[in-house]
Amino acid sequence: xxxxxxxxxxxxxxxxxxxxxxxxxxxAGGDWLQENSIPVFVGGAELNVATxxxxxGVPSRYFTALPKNGMSEQLVSFVQEKNIDTSSIYYHGNRxxxxxxxxxxxxxxxxxxxxxxxxxxxxxxxxxxDWDKVLDGVTWFHFSAICPAISQNAADVCxxxxxxxxxxxxxxxxxxxxxxxxxxxxxxxIDVMPELAQYCDLIMGNIxxxxxMLGVKVEELVTESGQKSLYVKEGQKSSEGIIKQFPKxxxxxxxxxxxxxxxxxxxxxxxxxxxxxxxxxxxxRAETIIDKVGSGDCYMAGLIYGFYNNNDPQQIVDFATAxxxxxxxxxxxxxxxxxxxxxxxxxQ
Numbered sequence: 001x002x003x004x005x006x007x008x009x010x011x012x013x014x015x016x017x018x019x020x021x022x023x024x025x026x027x028a029g030g031d032w033l034q035e036n037s038i039p040v041f042v043g044g045a046e047l048n049v050a051t052x053x054x055x056x057g058v059p060s061r062y063f064t065a066l067p068k069n070g071m072s073e074q075l076v077s078f079v080q081e082k083n084i085d086t087s088s089i090y091y092h093g094n095r096x097x098x099x100x101x102x103x104x105x106x107x108x109x110x111x112x113x114x115x116x117x118x119x120x121x122x123x124x125x126x127x128x129x130d131w132d133k134v135l136d137g138v139t140w141f142h143f144s145a146i147c148p149a150i151s152q153n154a155a156d157v158c159x160x161x162x163x164x165x166x167x168x169x170x171x172x173x174x175x176x177x178x179x180x181x182x183x184x185x186x187x188x189x190i191d192v193m194p195e196l197a198q199y200c201d202l203i204m205g206n207i208x209x210x211x212x213m214l215g216v217k218v219e220e221l222v223t224e225s226g227q228k229s230l231y232v233k234e235g236q237k238s239s240e241g242i243i244k245q246f247p248k249x250x251x252x253x254x255x256x257x258x259x260x261x262x263x264x265x266x267x268x269x270x271x272x273x274x275x276x277x278x279x280x281x282x283x284x285r286a287e288t289i290i291d292k293v294g295s296g297d298c299y300m301a302g303l304i305y306g307f308y309n310n311n312d313p314q315q316i317v318d319f320a321t322a323x324x325x326x327x328x329x330x331x332x333x334x335x336x337x338x339x340x341x342x343x344x345x346x347x348q
Contacts, residue, residue: 004171004201004250004274009308012139013059013085017161018046018147019121019154020064020075023293023333024100028111039103041293042078043333045144045177048294051334052301052323054083058308061085063134063161065120067093088134093120101293114181122150124157131164140304141165144175145205145213148192149182155192162199171307175300176205176213189213197246202307204253204300207231207238216241231256232271232280239273250274253303253317255296255324264288268325270299272317279313281321282347289328298335299324302342322346 023041032038047062054060062084066072068091075096076086097119102111116122135141141161148155165172174197183189193213197203203210208223210216222234239252251274259266269283302320311319322345327335337345 004307005310005313007139007171009139009171009310012137013061014050014053014140014142014304014308015061015063015088015135015138016046016050016053017063017141017143017158018044019097019116019119019150020044020047020062020066020079021097021099021116024098025103026100027103041333042075043294044097045146045175045294045297046142047079047084048297048334049142049175049301049304050079050084051082052298053305053308055335055337056301056305056339058305059085061088061138063088063090065090065092065124067091067095067120071096090124090129091120092128093118093123095119097121112181114179116150116182119150122154125153126156126160129157129161131161134161135165135168135170138165138168138170140171140173140308142173142175142300142304144177144300145189145193145209146177146179146182148196149179149189152185152187155187155196159196162196166199171201172199173202173204173300173304174200175296176203176209177296178205178209178212190215194245197242198248200246200249202251202253202303203242203246203249204255204303206254206256207234210238210242210254214242214245216245228256228269228283232278235271236273236278239271239278243273251303251307251313253299253320255299255321257295259289259292266328268321268328270317270321270324272303272313272320274313277313279317281317284321284325284345284347286325286328291331292328294330294333294335295324295327297333298327301335305339318346319343 097116302323306316
């Protein structure tokens with residue numbers, strides 16, 4: 001049996017490790033200046049995963065770092081209302097991380113501005129956190145490549161947490177989120193991520209992220225082709241390359257989302273490679289979508305949900321894909337779709 005598929009996770013919870021962020025969302029036309037009003041969303045990739053898992057009935061915990069003040073109390077209460085265990089949160093420092101993203105724009109767009117320097121999470125250092133205590137009762141640990149992109153300290157703390165989780169036999173997953181506007185402390189992803197990926201049982205991303213972060217090459221002709229059959233084939237090749245490079249890894253998932261710049265004509269499908277076999281999801285299409293933010297996080301949550309409940313690989317990839325696609329129609333960082341709603345959206 002595949003080690004990640006035949007494990008009992010139900011005795012513990014999923015711990016999501018990452019920075020809580022406030023997303024400030026001005027409108028493109030500047031009306032917020034006249035109205036003295038601007039939407040704020042509570043998010044962060046790992047919190048989005050935690051929110052989805054809690055909604056779907058998986059025991060969900062969240063580790064982040066926050067300053068000890070009144071605003072943090074409000075934020076923690078907000079997270080707790082979503083049935084997420086916040087007992088692992090570490091309090092120190094002076095500020096919460098922010099990012100600004102113009103309404104309707106993509107995270108890769110020039111409309112994205114980060115304001116995360118000197119946040120409580122960015123200023124975590126090795127030796128501060130009692131990982132034995134934090135990881136007690138945890139059977140799955142999740143993080144994303146955003147964490148080590150923030151600062152050298154964050155990368156070092158991430159490795160410390162992974163070492164502790166690995167020693168406890170906890171299953172570990174990573175989302176290869178690439179954010180071009182991070183990684184500003186003198187390191188490239190390829191300098192950092194392979195060292196962290198060696199601890200992972202499940203690696204999720206896309207073939208281009210795997211190339212940039214783990215050095216698994218993608219044929220240039222594949223990228224230029226636009227052909228689904230070639231993308232799927234390259235997904236398998238990339239997955240096999242990752243598993244060969246990182247023997248602890250037992251499953252690799254790749255997403256393929258194509259859309260016009262104005263959020264129209266969306267095409268979405270994914271593949272999961274595990275047990276020497278590739279599983280392809282159904283294909284989802286839409287003429288327009290509402291919000292791309294958090295779709296990949298929802299996919300990651302869908303994978304964890306499937307493995308946590310010991311579903312078979314085809315069920316896992318179908319559920320995760322439908323979860324991510326339905327998130328595209330939710331105006332928030334995290335999904336609000338139930339398991340039943342997602343199951344109805346599965347494409348065969």
